[in-house]
Amino acid sequence: MSQNVSQPDEIAPEQKNQVPWKERFSYSLSDFACNLSFQMVGTYLMIFYTDTFGISAAAVGTLFLVARIVDAFDGPFWGIMIDHTHTKWGKSRPYWLWFSIPFAVFCVLVFTTPNLSLTGKLIWAYITYIGVDILYSSVNIPITSILPSLTSNPQERVTLSTIRQFMGTAGATIITGITLGMVAWIGGSTTSKRGWFIWALVVGIIVVILFAIVFKNTHERVQTKSSRKSIPIKESLKALKKNWPWAIIIFINFIYWLGMQTRSQVTVYFFKYNMHNAGLASLVLSLQLVALVAVVLTPLTSKLIGKRNTMLGGMILACVGQLLLDLGASHLSVGMIVFATIVGYLGTGYVSGLIAVMLADAVDYGEWKNGVRAEGIVTSFSSFSAKLGMGIGGAITGAILSSTGYVANHAQSASALHGIEMNYIWVPLLGFALSAIALLFYHVDGIEKKMQSDLAAKHARENAEAE
Template sequence: MSENAPKAAVAERNMVPWNERIAYSFSDFACNLSFQMVGTYLMIFYTDTFGISAAAVGTLFLVARIVDAFDGPFWGIMIDHTHTKWGKSRPYWLWFSISFAVFCVLVFTTPNMSLTGKLIWAYVTYIGVDVLYSAVNIPITSILPSLTSNPQERVTLSTIRQFMGTAGATIITGITLTMVAYFGNGSTDSARGWFIWALIVGIIVVIIFGFVFKYTTERVQTKSSRQSIPIKQSLKALKKNWPWAIIIFINFIYWMGMQTRSQVTVYFFKYNMHDAKLASFVLSLQIVALVAVVLTPWTSKLIGKRNTMLGGMILAVVGQLLLSLGATHLSVPMIIFATIVGYLGTGYVSGLIAVMLADAVDYGEWKNGVRAEGIVTSFSSFSAKLGMGIGGVITGWILSGTGYVANHTQTASALHGIELNYIWVPLLGFALSGIALMFYHVDGIEKQMQSDLAEKHARENDADGE
């Protein structure tokens, strides 16, 4: 047998067939169907349907995110300690998809309670959604290094996943108000409409996760992945792991900006533009992000992953600046154009975050000799949730501080507060993310890193086979 035969065999095993690529992509489709509904519509559901003040909602978002943000590392440690016939990450979709879907329904349920009772209900169900979301979402990222060790194949997988994730987000944000009104006798504030639609979405999510579990395979097996890793040892994967630190920061600040924008979109069009139905159309424009998603493998191969994401951040900043012009002149065409530019930018960003985290797993093993997919990727959930929590409290406190009153004509100050959340906080998040990317230099050492790791894995597998 030639010397290159083992390498060729490994490469062939690490290629992912199309049926599995599609199955993996539906994991993000399912997550976005449910969690984008929560992230985009829960605040206006709480203030305009459930009857909780904006300030109370903002505090709820902050406290809940701080409490549940720590579940990310918890699930990461659990994944690193999991060793089943199904793999390390994959079983979590089987174990937790139903309970996650149940809480996605409960969070949009409106029991008849006092204000204190409503707040308790909101805290319990919202924290429950977040904790269980981590249980099914962290494995989506942690499984990527186990699906393939080929860097370009990872970009392809992440691109297809992001394509479907964006499709899920576009569908749910575009039709939710219409469906709520349909089931709620024409009212987008209908408690009945929100509950029935959330129930339908929850059932769909469970079915999809069953499909994802059945048709995915963890094929990259290393010495570390075949055994439980002690917590102290798994944390060594983070030592001087600068690519990981940079991506985690970006994940925090980027999602802080995205959260403030998404959760006030309906407010902006309902009160600033006096056309709440236009919010559904603008949110559905996320579909243009699919253009960037499709181009991501080509652009990342041509100019590198860092430069591709940086270009996306720049487009996102430009989109926000154009949005400010549209808001100033109440120009719907300008707002639509600005939204398209912004979504093209974020289309380049979202999918590459997962790829770069997979690279950070490799970097941690290359630098420190420890491969810990769970703990390295779990901080993605921690940072994103913390960012979204800060974004939530910023939104709630700005709305409250500027005098927002639900279902009333807003003052000039309140309208300005909505605009701050919709335009300027996201712009700050995108700009800081772009600056952080200037310090990311993995693309230049990737070939050497992958070559060294391939030799290391081959030695370990040969030793285990003796």
């Protein structure tokens, strides 16, 4: 199914290459499914390992660093595989059919607690954690790599990414908000081995069903000369040559997720030990719903002031939220912490959805600048950079907790409480601030119209030659 990118001039630009609502919603379920499973891993796996499975914080930190560095390289691998894939279903879409079940299986295994020695537990944790990360890439990278193939309309891409981010945030909010309660309801406590296993199994089944819907209802309609054939690795790498928009977004993806990982991993610790009320963690995590306000406003905001400025404003809001968190933590003020969290989520709501859109723009920029359209390799580095950032963030979390004297399920010393605050407030703040600085060097918005016009003409020529 090919898309004619050179439609008649009488059609308004914003109406060209629009995607039907059924397909928009189905596409958004991909991120909903990913966040249901992977947010559960990202938010709760560390405290599951330390307080349920019985692995020390230092060992978990090392595990997260080693595992993430190892599996970070699977991102380019999956990108190359996508660029080499040519099926009746397209290039990106079949990966949801092939790998959703293996991914769901490992999401369950990572929360399974076999009766093993400490060494055996570590081996089990390494195998299952690396496995879930690698398989996550197999279903997550296609979500971004398929976006340039769903439509060539820049504003429609923002719309698609906004709906996707809305559902992704909803999935993250649901899973982080109800997981502790569901584990306790199933197993009798938040440290129940049985509770974690059964709840992970339920989530895994839901994830498989959702990906089946995504596969059935999405279509790769933008067909170019490159998309109709397998691209050699050497050729696909040319798309990255002097692709500065890509380099900037990849850096932002790295440092942003480093900060987000440290914060999410210690959220439960912060409320359990610093605020002496673990139940508040679920309330604060459920405030991610606030991000949906920013997500809904993203298409309008980016249309008015540009994608770069919209994301920059989000980063600044996220920084302000972290500074307000410090004020709330120093006074043990629940009200201030809630307010600070709302401000921060408003900021990150503008950020997350636009990363995928800007990567899609980088695909176009690589083709415009270098003549090579390689959706897989260009977008796959988002997984590499995010995982590397999250791995280093996990290592930082473990190192800080260990060096400041954290002891699982005990009252914490003043230094340990300070270590938890460092992870929850200051490391994320640094990540957001560096991301904001990097955005000052991003200048694609100013050349987007010419780039899209040139590419539309190029695709029209190629499609005419292919007929």
